[in-house]
Amino acid sequence: MRVLVTGGAGYIGSHTVLALIEHQHDVIILDNFSNSHPLVINRLNELSGQTMKVYTGDLLDKSFLNNVFEQETIDAVIHFAGFKSVGESVAEPLKYYENNITGTLNLLEVMKAYQIKNLVFSSSATVYGANNPLPFKEPMPTSATNPYGYTKVMIEQILNDLAVSDSTWSITNLRYFNPIGAHKSGRIGELPSGIPNNLMPYITQVAVGIRSHLSVFGNDFDTIDGTGVRDYIHVLDLARGHVLALKKNQEERGAKVYNLGTGHGISVLQLIQAFEQENHVKIPYEVVERRAGDIGEVYADGTKAKEELGFQTEQTISDMVRDSWNWQKNNPNGYTQD
Numbered sequence: 001m002r003v004l005v006t007g008g009a010g011y012i013g014s015h016t017v018l019a020l021i022e023h024q025h026d027v028i029i030l031d032n033f034s035n036s037h038p039l040v041i042n043r044l045n046e047l048s049g050q051t052m053k054v055y056t057g058d059l060l061d062k063s064f065l066n067n068v069f070e071q072e073t074i075d076a077v078i079h080f081a082g083f084k085s086v087g088e089s090v091a092e093p094l095k096y097y098e099n100n101i102t103g104t105l106n107l108l109e110v111m112k113a114y115q116i117k118n119l120v121f122s123s124s125a126t127v128y129g130a131n132n133p134l135p136f137k138e139p140m141p142t143s144a145t146n147p148y149g150y151t152k153v154m155i156e157q158i159l160n161d162l163a164v165s166d167s168t169w170s171i172t173n174l175r176y177f178n179p180i181g182a183h184k185s186g187r188i189g190e191l192p193s194g195i196p197n198n199l200m201p202y203i204t205q206v207a208v209g210i211r212s213h214l215s216v217f218g219n220d221f222d223t224i225d226g227t228g229v230r231d232y233i234h235v236l237d238l239a240r241g242h243v244l245a246l247k248k249n250q251e252e253r254g255a256k257v258y259n260l261g262t263g264h265g266i267s268v269l270q271l272i273q274a275f276e277q278e279n280h281v282k283i284p285y286e287v288v289e290r291r292a293g294d295i296g297e298v299y300a301d302g303t304k305a306k307e308e309l310g311f312q313t314e315q316t317i318s319d320m321v322r323d324s325w326n327w328q329k330n331n332p333n334g335y336t337q338d
């Protein structure tokens with residue numbers, strides 16, 4: 001298939017581009033590089049042995065979007081492009097609603113105009129909100145605690161409504177749990193701008209000496225050791241999940257939703273320990289107050305993705321911490337010309 005990947009220069013998008021190419025798909029990348037570096041494309045060229053087809057532009061620019069669809073034959077779209085920082089979304093909700101919601105609406109309108117009705121969307125475990133019992137299962141009610149989370153809840157709703165209104169759409173919402181890790185080559189990985197919000201990039205920046213120590217947000221949760229438990233999934237497994245979702249879209253119309261996680265949670269202290277043991281690097285840390293809005297434990301029920309997509313994770317926690325560190329230590333300054 002010829003797949004348009006919005007946000008294809010980003011963390012998950014870049015790994016998915018390679019997975020698509022490995023599975024004999026043709027890829028077109030659309031990105032405005034608002035949260036990614038143009039050198040990612042050089043790395044993708046190097047790793048794939050192909051020259052990427054890239055459209056640099058914004059989903060908010062409808063004439064740009066029209067132009068892409070006018071020029072290209074597209075069979076399906078994987079839609080990663082959006083903003084993803086919870087804290088920033090609380091400070092600047094309009095920026096988030098505009099980019100994530102309006103950007104998606106523009107994309108859907110253009111897809112509809114060109115009769116391309118095959119879409120995979122990046123949703124998030126954040127849509128399970130704070131009140132569902134564990135493990136999180138797809139039919140549970142969705143909710144959010146911040147504007148970023150609401151954009152995911154709302155887009156899932158929009159996509160469901162669209163599929164109900166027109167039964168020729170094939171849409172898959174993928175709810176990612178906590179993606180970490182990087183490509184085995186160490187050539188592409190996660191590159192947060194500024195101080196990382198998420199745990200793994202913070203740990204790798206401590207390991208490489210950019211930051212002195214990690215702040216562990218609370219050790220009084222009702223979990224194995226009091227620290228927060230999450231379902232970390234290797235980005236390579238996640239990327240493969242998108243290839244399977246595209247296949248599912250070909251087989252089945254309508255709106256579908258799947259968790260992509262391992263089904264197992266591990267704590268902050270367990271992740272630090274795994275990182276130290278695997279990589280032989282010390283991670284100094286200090287326990288501080290809980291982070292506002294955090295919940296103790298989050299993990300997926302992966303049964304539906306396993307049964308309906310044939311999705312199973314292959315990468316272990318050791319793989320995740322090793323590959324995250326391999327990426328960080330090979331690229332201490334992010335993407336540079338080398």
Ligand code: NAD
Binds near residue numbers: 011103124
């Ligand atoms: P990322 O920021 O690395 O990638 C997003 C890409 O989209 C970036 O390259 C950015 O430049 C681009 N982009 C943003 N707005 C755009 C616009 N208006 N027009 C064109 N390009 C635009 O993020 P990621 O971690 O790869 O996440 C990808 C998707 O997965 C996002 O939708 C995110 O909300 C979702 N998600 C991520 C996580 C996570 O922990 N990383 C978890 C759950 C869901």
Ligand code: UD1
Binds near residue numbers: 177198215216217294
């Ligand atoms: C965060 C977002 C969530 C988003 C997800 C993936 C919040 C409140 N939630 O979730 O919406 O979908 O990222 O992008 O921001 N931790 C520390 N010290 C740190 C960083 C994190 O102890 O410096 C802890 C957290 O308290 C948590 C765990 O590590 O227990 C994982 O945190 P993080 O990587 O931010 O992911 P989530 O909390 O799952």
